[in-house]
Amino acid sequence: MVDTRRATVLGSGEHRVSTVEHLLSALFGCGVTNALIEVDGPEIPAADGSAREFVAAIDAAGVAEQPLPQPRNVVREPHVFRDGDKLLAIVPAPAFRVRMTIDFPPPVGSQYVDYDSRSAEYRTAVAPNRTFGFRHEVEALLARGLAMGGSLDNAIVFDADGPMSPLRAADEPGRHKVLDLIGDFALLGAYPQCEVIAIKSGHALHFEAVRSLVDRASVAVSAG
Numbered sequence: 001m002v003d004t005r006r007a008t009v010l011g012s013g014e015h016r017v018s019t020v021e022h023l024l025s026a027l028f029g030c031g032v033t034n035a036l037i038e039v040d041g042p043e044i045p046a047a048d049g050s051a052r053e054f055v056a057a058i059d060a061a062g063v064a065e066q067p068l069p070q071p072r073n074v075v076r077e078p079h080v081f082r083d084g085d086k087l088l089a090i091v092p093a094p095a096f097r098v099r100m101t102i103d104f105p106p107p108v109g110s111q112y113v114d115y116d117s118r119s120a121e122y123r124t125a126v127a128p129n130r131t132f133g134f135r136h137e138v139e140a141l142l143a144r145g146l147a148m149g150g151s152l153d154n155a156i157v158f159d160a161d162g163p164m165s166p167l168r169a170a171d172e173p174g175r176h177k178v179l180d181l182i183g184d185f186a187l188l189g190a191y192p193q194c195e196v197i198a199i200k201s202g203h204a205l206h207f208e209a210v211r212s213l214v215d216r217a218s219v220a221v222s223a224g
């Protein structure tokens, strides 16, 4: 991981691939821990702004069971990370769970999404939910000559009245933030056995938490 300001960029030597977070989220959500992905270009395609097409591709390729235990990062005590009014708490739990609170100006507003990996199906509860933005942001980008690549095709855009195209879920923005968080925690390289309580958090705070979990070296190999 070499840059995390807006999207997640993975790098090795002089090579860079950006916008990997939705693909990593799809892999994690589908239980894939080992995959060869060939990329010909500087970034992963945005597709429709969600993880749905990646999940479809994973399901089309199929998943093979391998006889190797999946490493687990077992969180044994609470950790809290803060940045202004953004907060991320990681607490011990029997399985990976995300409780996400977002708080944006209207019409998005506050949303709370509880994703428990034991009971919720990633493919339907998380994967279809798209990136979102605000019309004034899109117009500012366009004014600076930075198009979002057909923004209404790969993001939900909100104007003052609401979404400019139909939502896939009433709380689609909150669910997309769960999708993003899962993609960031996939960089742990091990199953995060913990509950993540996220309030207005974003990539930067997620990476701080993931780095801390790696540094604590509490990774245990188990057959789970």
Ligand SMILES: [Zn+2]
Residues within 6 Å of the ligand: 021, 022, 131, 176, 179, 180
């Ligand atoms: Zn995203």
